[in-house]
Amino acid sequence: MRILVAGGAGYIGSIVAEFLLNAGYEVVVYDNLSHGFRAAVPEGALFVQGDIGDGERVVETLRRWPCQAAMHFAAFIEAGESMQDPFKYLRNNIAQTIAFLEALLAAGVDRMVFSSTAAVYAPTPEPLTESSPIGPTNVYGETKATVERILMWLHRTRGLRYAALRYFNAGGATATRGEDHRPESHLIPNILAVALGRRPYVEIYGTDYPTRDGTCVRDYVHVVDLARAHLLALEALSDRPVMVYNVGTGVGYTVREVLKVCREVTGHPIPAVEAPRRPGDPVMLVASPEAIRRDLGWTPQYTLRDIVLSAWRWMQDHPEGYSAQAISPAPQALSS
Numbered sequence: 001m002r003i004l005v006a007g008g009a010g011y012i013g014s015i016v017a018e019f020l021l022n023a024g025y026e027v028v029v030y031d032n033l034s035h036g037f038r039a040a041v042p043e044g045a046l047f048v049q050g051d052i053g054d055g056e057r058v059v060e061t062l063r064r065w066p067c068q069a070a071m072h073f074a075a076f077i078e079a080g081e082s083m084q085d086p087f088k089y090l091r092n093n094i095a096q097t098i099a100f101l102e103a104l105l106a107a108g109v110d111r112m113v114f115s116s117t118a119a120v121y122a123p124t125p126e127p128l129t130e131s132s133p134i135g136p137t138n139v140y141g142e143t144k145a146t147v148e149r150i151l152m153w154l155h156r157t158r159g160l161r162y163a164a165l166r167y168f169n170a171g172g173a174t175a176t177r178g179e180d181h182r183p184e185s186h187l188i189p190n191i192l193a194v195a196l197g198r199r200p201y202v203e204i205y206g207t208d209y210p211t212r213d214g215t216c217v218r219d220y221v222h223v224v225d226l227a228r229a230h231l232l233a234l235e236a237l238s239d240r241p242v243m244v245y246n247v248g249t250g251v252g253y254t255v256r257e258v259l260k261v262c263r264e265v266t267g268h269p270i271p272a273v274e275a276p277r278r279p280g281d282p283v284m285l286v287a288s289p290e291a292i293r294r295d296l297g298w299t300p301q302y303t304l305r306d307i308v309l310s311a312w313r314w315m316q317d318h319p320e321g322y323s324a325q326a327i328s329p330a331p332q333a334l335s336s
């Protein structure tokens with residue numbers, strides 16, 4: 001079985017591609033490299049540089065390398081930026097996804113695992129279930145909620161089978177692949193960049209939230225646990241045509257608690273500076289992962305400490321991220 005992995009040169013997509021290959025799937029990574037890295041594409045995967053909005057290129061790719069399912073990681077991911085430049089997000093995450101879906105269905109690919117997010121929810125102090133109210137606090141979250149609704153209508157009208165996985169905060173690394181976002185807005189790599197000497201301090205955005213220590217609470221899920229969830233969802237599509245699942249641990253940590261774990265793991269004091277709240281930041285996002293446990297048997301294997309340890313190892317081994325890394329000798333498919 002061959003899988004088209006859109007956004008497979010990015011952080012999560014490249015690690016899922018690695019897992020798919022290890023599980024015996026063939027993989028075609030399709031990515032415009034706007035934020036991904038050629039060096040992140042695993043050896044053994046075909047690589048096509050292209051935009052998901054370029055329907056002709058998607059159809060041509062699928063004509064040459066027919067795929068039975070797609071995984072869709074390709075999106076812009078910065079909630080803060082989405083409030084500054086909403087059209088950038090509406091265009092890339094919604095309009096280009098519509099073109100992508102049209103091309104997939106035209107080429108006969110009617111199975112998809114889609115990267116959704118906890119940012120689709122209206123934040124509440126309770127753990128979020130899949131039936132908690134949808135109410136994004138930023139444009140980025142809105143783009144994902146909209147795509148989920150589009151998937152539902154394409155299921156009803158065109159028979160699309162899909163799993164929308166609402167990730168909470170992804171973190172951690174494998175031995176060979178890790179997080180290299182530019183710019184980096186995620187807490188753990190930014191804290192660890194201080195320990196590596198790349199930043200003088202880390203900012204804590206908002207210390208007056210109604211939480212146990214005044215800072216935001218998030219649910220951190222190891223990228224390897226996420227990758228397992230993707231494989232389980234892909235395999236379940238034969239029996240379950242529509243799946244919408246939270247992928248989180250059910251445990252929330254404040255920013256200060258994450259900082260403490262990072263200080264323990266690195267042995268570095270990691271100075272922190274208190275800064276104002278960022279617009280659109282929800283106070284608390286914690287999953288109830290009960291539905292995916294019940295239906296697919298998925299449970300997280302890794303703790304926050306494991307996430308920090310693996311991320312720290314990867315950052316020490318790859319101080320320049322993917323920049324200095326050799327490109328795997330995978331064949332370049334389709335000339336760009």
Ligand SMILES: NC(=O)c1ccc[n+]([C@@H]2O[C@H](COP(=O)([O-])OP(=O)(O)OC[C@H]3O[C@@H](n4cnc5c(N)ncnc54)[C@H](O)[C@@H]3O)[C@@H](O)[C@H]2O)c1
Nearest residue numbers: 007009010011012032034035036051052073074075115170
């Ligand atoms: N990182 C997280 O904690 C997190 C949490 C929730 C949801 N998600 C979702 O997971 C997915 C992957 O996130 P990530 O952290 O790996 O991001 P990333 O930026 O590392 O990867 C996204 C990839 O998509 C590619 N891409 C973007 N727009 C494209 C387009 N129009 N055509 C082709 N390729 C395009 C980029 O070049 C990049 O390689 C995203 O959809 C994101 O919204 C991530």
